[in-house]
Amino acid sequence: MKSFRIADYGQPLQEMDDATPAPQDAEVLVRITGCGVCHSDVHLWEGYFDMGGGQQASVARGHTLPFTLGHEIVGVVEAVGDGASGCQVGDAAVVYPWIGCGACPACEAGLEPSCPRPRNLGVHVNGGYASHVMVPDCRYLYAYGDVPLELAATYACSGITAYGALKKVQPKAEGRHLLVIGAGGVGLAGLLIAQAMLDTEIIVADIDDKKLAAAREAGAAHTVNPTDDGARKQIMQLTGGGAPAAVDFVGSDKSAGFGISALGANGHLVVVGLFGGALNLSVPLLPLKGLTLQGSYVGTPAEMKELMDLVVSGKVKPLPVATRPLAEANQTLQDLAHGNIVGRVVLTP
Numbered sequence: 001m002k003s004f005r006i007a008d009y010g011q012p013l014q015e016m017d018d019a020t021p022a023p024q025d026a027e028v029l030v031r032i033t034g035c036g037v038c039h040s041d042v043h044l045w046e047g048y049f050d051m052g053g054g055q056q057a058s059v060a061r062g063h064t065l066p067f068t069l070g071h072e073i074v075g076v077v078e079a080v081g082d083g084a085s086g087c088q089v090g091d092a093a094v095v096y097p098w099i100g101c102g103a104c105p106a107c108e109a110g111l112e113p114s115c116p117r118p119r120n121l122g123v124h125v126n127g128g129y130a131s132h133v134m135v136p137d138c139r140y141l142y143a144y145g146d147v148p149l150e151l152a153a154t155y156a157c158s159g160i161t162a163y164g165a166l167k168k169v170q171p172k173a174e175g176r177h178l179l180v181i182g183a184g185g186v187g188l189a190g191l192l193i194a195q196a197m198l199d200t201e202i203i204v205a206d207i208d209d210k211k212l213a214a215a216r217e218a219g220a221a222h223t224v225n226p227t228d229d230g231a232r233k234q235i236m237q238l239t240g241g242g243a244p245a246a247v248d249f250v251g252s253d254k255s256a257g258f259g260i261s262a263l264g265a266n267g268h269l270v271v272v273g274l275f276g277g278a279l280n281l282s283v284p285l286l287p288l289k290g291l292t293l294q295g296s297y298v299g300t301p302a303e304m305k306e307l308m309d310l311v312v313s314g315k316v317k318p319l320p321v322a323t324r325p326l327a328e329a330n331q332t333l334q335d336l337a338h339g340n341i342v343g344r345v346v347l348t349p
């Protein structure tokens with residue numbers, strides 16, 4: 001099998017050729033047909049996450065080098081182990097990468113992304129910048145119907161992340177309003193998925209007017225620029241007293257602060273972005289307005305099933321995606337690190 005791997009953090013990925021492994025027990029060998037390049041790959045490649053205030057969190061403890069990045073994988077089942085059930089050779093599937101140990105209370109409750117011993121593909125174990133990937137079980141594979149494979153790949157990360165956050169605000173947003181903060185990659189995915197899963201009027205807030213234009217084109221009923229005077233008042237008027245539900249896809253002190261200020265009584269803000277910063281929160285506002293502030297990280301296998309059913313049904317409008325050959329993995333990572341990529345790039349072996 002071929003792979004492009006981190007040999008040294010921050011250095012160009014190295015192309016390697018190894019024997020293709022044979023699946024054991026419940027394992028499934030997937031021949032990769034596409035793998036998205038996500039912004040978090042840049043941090044994993046650099047070797048650390050910036051936690052704000054000059055603090056860095058090393059990723060080196062999570063895996064050993066050389067290491068294969070890539071957690072937005074689609075492919076075709078090439079071989080299955082003796083104990084595998086639920087999939088067969090030739091099946092085309094999106095791979096759910098947020099895999100846990102399978103034995104702890106979180107995993108047993110179906111909350112694999114909360115597992116303390118994670119085996120996330122492309123984060124802890126070798127991922128999708130390769131010709132093949134080993135998946136521990138058929139149950140991590142999801143059919144994607146007639147959806148183009150490069151689009152299907154994006155549902156494994158930006159899609160499931162947006163869906164997991166939207167599920168949390170669904171009861172408050174249904175039949176009312178939803179404020180989407182941030183119209184970047186995941187925010188735009190969230191806007192498209194929200195239209196398919198919720199009956200709600202969507203307001204998008206972003207400090208970039210170009211992104212607001214893109215959000216209107218993608219179906220936002222209203223857009224607001226938080227840097228404009230009266231932005232909060234505008235939301236109060238649009239929602240009749242404040243948003244009942246909001247999702248912050250940016251995750252900065254400013255975006256979360258704006259989200260809280262835009263909530264109405266009993267409003268619910270879910271923060272899903274990881275930009276960074278520290279929040280200055282008026283504590284009495286929580287009881288006085290009955291607010292809920294919640295975090296959300298990717299989504300569970302059950303949510304992945306719900307999302308893919310929605311996608312296969314054709315209800316989710318497509319996100320723009322470009323493809324590049326796998327051999328351009330290095331260049332793509334560098335381009336992403338330097339902010340030279342608009343939208344999603346999916347590598348195809």
Ligand SMILES: [Zn+2]
Nearest residue numbers: 038040157158
């Ligand atoms: Zn990702």
Ligand SMILES: [Zn+2]
Nearest residue numbers: 101104107115
């Ligand atoms: Zn576990």
